[in-house]
Amino acid sequence: MRALLGSVKALNGAEAVAYAVKQSNVDVISAYPITPQTIIVERLSEFVANGEIHAEYVNVESEHSALSTCMGAAAAGARTFTATSSQGLALMWELLYVTSGLRLPVVMAVVNRALSAPINIHCDHSDSIGARDSGWIQFYVENSQEAYDTVIQAFKIAEHSDIQLPVMVNLDGFHISHTLENVNILPDQVVSDFVGFRKPANVRVEYLGREVPAVLDGVTPISLGIIALSDYYYEFKMMLVDAIDKVKSVIKEVHNDYLKVSWRGYGDGLIDPYGVDGADIVLVIMGSAAGTVKYVVKKLLESGLRVGVLRLRTFRPFPYEEVVKVLSGVKVIGVMDRATSPGAYGAPLFNELRSALYDLDSRPTVVNFIYGIGGRDLEPLTVKRICEKLLEFGRGVKPASYVEYVGVRR
Amino acid sequence: MSSSINIKELARSKLKLLPGHRHCPGCAAPIIVKLVLATIDEPVVVVNATGCLQVATTIFPYTSWNVPWIHNAFENAAATASGVEAAFKALRKRGVVGDVGVNVIVFGGDGGTYDIGFQSLSGMVERGHNILYVLYDNEAYMNTGIQRSGGTPYGALTTTSPYGTVIPGKPQHKKPIADIMVAHRAAYVATATPAHWVDLINKVRRALSTIGPKFLHVLSPCPRGWRFDESMSIEICRLAVDTCYFPLWEYGGGVWRLTSRSLEIARNPALKKPVEEFVKVQERFRHAVSDDQRIIKELQAYVDAMWEDLLNRCAVRHS
Amino acid sequence: MSESDYIKELPLVPTTVRQSTEVKTGSWRGRRPVINSSRCVRCLICWVYCPESSIVWDGECVRVDYDFCKGCGICYRECPVKAVEMVPEG
Structure with a gap:
């Protein structure tokens, strides 16, 4: 078949x-x-x-x-x-x-x-x-x-x-x-x-008295790219928020x-968890480095450690409900960001994920690991060390910093 | 080619730009749009760069456009129009639209054409899209409150080329945008004014009968920005042409031709008025009139040189 | 804008839903053009030059649509037979 x-x-x-x-x-x-x-x-x-x-x-x-x-x-x-x-x-x-x-x-x-x-x-x-x-x-x-x-x-x-x-x-x-x-x-x-x-898609245009495709067909007089001021702009933006x-x-x-x-799928289409069920620590990541992380996590799982990976397939919309659901009960979470946000407290994935977890009754420890900037390799050994760190946090060690830049010389 | 124009029929044809738009009284832009669109058959798609025309005609929930219309951003009207044209080609290939060609028309102001939109315009012409680009040139950024553009003439006052003690008005001459379009090997290029409306309509007709990128440069006097009585918009176009500040010409098939009043002036140079006639009715040049004539002399010298150049191009080709 | 005029169901794709013919720009006018129809020769030059498309030709007569005329006076200045007079608005 x-x-x-x-x-x-x-x-x-x-x-x-x-x-x-x-x-x-x-x-x-x-x-x-x-x-x-x-x-x-x-x-x-x-x-x-x-x-x-x-x-x-x-x-x-x-x-x-x-x-x-x-x-x-x-x-x-x-x-x-x-x-x-x-x-x-x-x-x-x-x-x-x-x-x-x-x-x-x-x-x-x-x-x-x-x-x-x-x-x-x-x-x-x-x-x-x-x-x-x-x-x-x-x-x-x-x-x-x-x-x-x-x-x-x-x-x-x-x-x-x-x-x-x-x-x-x-x-x-x-x-x-x-x-x-x-x-x-x-x-x-x-x-x-x-x-x-x-x-x-169709739009209803009052002066045409009917719904018409919102398309420049050469004949139907619709206007796209109009100006909406303080009386309507907010409502149009709200429609965009609701749509997404x-x-x-x-x-x-x-x-x-x-x-x-x-016959191919990736989690539920939004998030792609691996070994997250019952995990003590979970790494959250997007993109190709998820492969490297899974490779390391697989080995750690084989050695009996309860480690998982949660790969986000979508960042917009941010699947906060799905993320909260699978991460509730996890004690320590490492968020792997492949972007910098100079001047911010951590990078965007960390920020949004940590914010989504804030309302949990028992909040996990969430630490940001920023990696791979400008193509810097993320090596399995680095991932292993991150996991070891997270396991330490799980044993009660307080992180020295909640935002870490990994793989950078300074 | 210049078949007769029946004004009484035009005046009873479907209005493609509806009244109730929010242009200032006396603005020439809606006159230009009305005349251009009255000449164009449907199917048509109008693409508009950001500017007075777009803002004055589409404040939600109201539109003045009685034809399919799109505004994307300031600098990308030509690229947006390229996409519209490409879409019709592709949709025709898969049988969604018929074989009737759609007229894709761009309206861009001088800011959206000379300056910020120049790159996308250059790309559109270079790629050879079958589009008519109409520049309505009010010679400054009027929508933001009269700032200088590449289309502002030498010496004119704008809010960013003010009359300073060191720099009296705009120090640079107007960029020869239509010449640049000819140099791009556009299929058809012409200048026009709404005052010379028969000439304008004939040029739109010739443009539409030419396949490829077409560029129409239309002078669009702005009562607010140029500071003249709002009833004078048409008269000022005549002065612009009579002084050879804005000559009427067209280029197509490798041939340059003077048209309308400019052709008459070429044949009878005594008709050519001094540029001061154009300048003195506009407050944006008030310092040039009251001052020591230096600005007017410089402007006159430039206008004369450009006119001579144009005469040579047209004459050489005619001989 | 009054609350009753407010459009509650906005189009999914932001398109304008009404035409500007509902916007009576005639209220901007400080002076009005009045056409002397006995002098008017129906050349329709005023139609050509009117920025507001508020010169109406019905096949017999030329009249001004005061709903939209902003009173710029171009028709007054351009009329070749001086059939247009500008009258201050009361």
Whole structure:
């Protein structure tokens, strides 16, 4: 049965993303090259140049224009895709908010890379984590397979009639984007049937006296990108807040539907726990380093220690209810952030997770470990030492600091 | 090409920019939009850069646009329009929309075109999208309260090029944006004013019959920013053309042509008025009039040189 | 804005839901153009130049839609036969 469901290809993460886009009935692709995202746009260019897909590829002069082009195309009813990294995402910044504000279901792959200065091409999550308040749904994947699966799911989630929000699929620069793996590829028709074609949402327009698709069709006079002042702006923002709160159930639903066609799943679609049940200590992490952590944790479990890993698949929406549920009863939690937030008390994942746990009757000890900045390796030995530390805290040793930077020389 | 224009039919055609917009009295921008859109058949999509036009026409819950319209941000109207055009191409390929071509029209002010939006405009033209970009040029950032732009003329006062004791008004000349579009090998480039409305309509028609990126540079007098009586907007366009401050020309198929009043002036140079005629009716140049004429002389010299240059380009091609 | 005018069901995608023809900008006006129809030659130059689209041509007569006219006076200045007069608003 399983063998009938497609084939196995040796792909790196960037190619896996491109392949998913190829199969997802995308109408317009617009992107600007940046390391380490480039493989995605090179492959997509090839698919378009060879007529393998019907999509228009718009080769723009900047990331700002890449997202703008996708926005214009999405507003005209197209399914759109773009990809970027680091500085490119930073250049799009202004438009991240406009995309979600206009409720345009653009899907973007972000190949995570450190932000300048100093300039650096390697992985950390500072680029996308900084965009956490922009109203985009954010996934962080662990490997190429998940990158492939998540891009396909992203179109369905973004375009869901209750949601209509852009989705960012984050994959670690080089660790995932450039690492060759065996990736299970679904048959074209299975993916096409799963994602269908873009069906724009309707809006009710008083002067037309009816509901119309919120799309620039050339004929129906709708106005998108209007100005709303203090009398309505807040309500529009509230609708966005409410919409992203609904996303969790949609992610679970789409994840479950995908499980049925692919036989592949990642936890409940929001969180992916490993060994968390009955654990004394748990490490919380996002992205490719979860693999390293699982490797260490597996060995520790084998040695009889009660250690678990909780990988967050989504950071936006932040799955606080799910996290609280699986972590209640755990005494010590280490939160692994791959981003810095200079001047803050710890990095964003730590902050949000600790805040979510605050209302528990018996609060755990939560310590932040910031790692992997600018592509610095996270070695198994480092993870092992972190686990040992957490076990000590579990035995009553008070942490000297609740925010630790690991793997840095100073 | 210039088939006759039936004004009585135009005046009874569907209004694509509705009244009730919040432009200042006497603003030329809505005149330009009305005339351009009256010339354009549906299906059409209008893309608007941030600016007076966008703000004055779409304060929620009200819109003045009776055609499909989108505003994205300040500097990306050309890129947004590129996406709209690409979407129609892709949707046509999979049979969602018919074969009738959609007219994609951009309206951008001088800030969104000369300055912050220049890069995305350059990209749009370089890629060859089939889009008509209309620049309504009121020669400063009027929406934010009259700050200088790349389109502000030499010597003009704005709130960021004030009349200082050291620097009297804007020290730089207006950027030759339409020339730059010609240098981009745009398919069609023209200048126009709402006063010369037959010329404007004919240029929109020629633009629409040309495949590829088209650029129309339209002078848009601003009573508030230029400081003149709000009934004067059209008259000031005439003075701009009569003084050759803003000559009317078009470029297409490798040929430069003077049009309308500017062609008459070229044929009869006695019609050319001194630039002071244009300057003296606007308070933004009040210091230039009251001062020692140095600013007017510099402006006149620049206008003369640009006009000579244009005459050469048009004449060379005609010979 | 009165509470009764408030739009309770906002569109999911932020689009405007009403047309600006509900916004009577005529209240801005300090002076009004009055067309002398016996002098008017129906050339419709006033229609061409009106920024408010408030010159209405019904096929026979040219009139001003005072709901929207802001009184800028362009029609007064541009009328080739001087058929428009500007009158201060009471």
